[in-house]
Amino acid sequence: EPLAWTPGQSTSFFLTNDQSHAQMNEFSCKDVANALSLANMILGLFSIICSxxxxxxCACWMLLISFLIDMAIGAITRHLTICSKSGVELNDFAVFTTFGLASALLLGVNGPLNGFLAIxxxxxTSFRLCSYSTCKWNSNIPFMYKGLPCPYASCVLxxxxxxxxxxxxxxxxxxxxxxxxMIDQSYYPHDGILESETWKKIVYLGGVIMLFLFPFSITAFYCLMxxxxxxxxxxxxxGKAMCLKLQQEGN
Structure with a gap:
């Protein structure tokens, strides 16, 4: 005997489909973020080899690419409020490898003083990551960093x-x-370059263009400034845009 059709069954079916599509989109976004974190770590490892x-x-060029990738990871995860334990651990390990180990090796280990400073x-870098070990991409994300973020220090070096x-x-x-x-307890705002004013996005886009089309010296000066x-x-x-946002939320 054919099954009787009921409206409730149809509604449940479409809701299940919608939920499935939402879960698939979430997983795909997580995969993109994790792939970028993995690419960041691979660039850090190649930078170490180059050093x-x-x-x-070549080592410096890879670190500058990682600097831009790290901002893209932050934009994706904050905008889509993605947070997974494995993703956070992968990103933290990539940050430590690239902006910690690889950046420190730019100092060289030829003498005891250089080696000591690299350590x-x-x-x-480890202290900076440990002080910010909570999940950075949940809905309760703070609007400030405590201590200079490692990618900016690496970009300067x-x-x-x-x-x-x-x-x-x-x-x-x-x-x-x-x-x-980095070890100072001063506060730095979430730059949110890809999620903020147009001029910040232009700054980011300018960094991408210069990194691949301009000489090293011009690109380095741009990133340093x-x-x-x-x-x-x-x-x-x-932090100007973030301060305005906080004021609007307070009102």
Whole structure:
């Protein structure tokens, strides 16, 4: 005997389909974010190999690409409110590998002083990640970072290395300064470049274009100015939109 059709069954069927599509979209977005994190880590590993092979230009170039990829990961996960334990762990490991180990090796390990400073830089990166070990991409995400984010410190080191042709004294001074900023308890705003004002998106797009089409020196200068503006003018430039958002929510 044919089954009787009821409206409730049809509604349940379509709701199930909608839920399935939503789950598939969520999984696909998670896969994209995880793939970018994995690409970030692979670039960091190649940067480490390049540093050991004395090809600092290639090592710095990969770190700058990772800097841009990391911003894309943050934009995807914050915009879609994606948070998974495995994804967070993968991203944290990628950040440590790329912006910790690979960046520290730009200082070189030829002498005891350089090696000691590289260890201090890695420890500072670890401290920075541990102090921000909670899930960064849930709905209760704070609007501020505590301590300078590791990607900006890495971008400064990579840009400085390209501009100075790996001058050990200048790199050591810059690395020491970045260590102080990372372990400092000052607050830095979520830059949200891909989710904020148009001019910030243009800054990001300019970095992508310069990285692949312009000489190393021009690209390095651009990225250095970009990072230093965030470090020294966090609220006046990069946190202005977030402050306005907080004021609107308060009203």
């Amino acid at each position: 050991f092979c004395k090809r600092s230009h 201090i830089y890695i420890l500072a 990579a840009s400085t290395s390209l501009l100075t042709k790996g001058n050990p004294l200048i790199l050591s001074c810059m690395a020491s300064l970045m260590v102080l900023f 970009w990072s230093l503006s965030y470090i020294f003018f966090p609220d006046a430039l990069w």
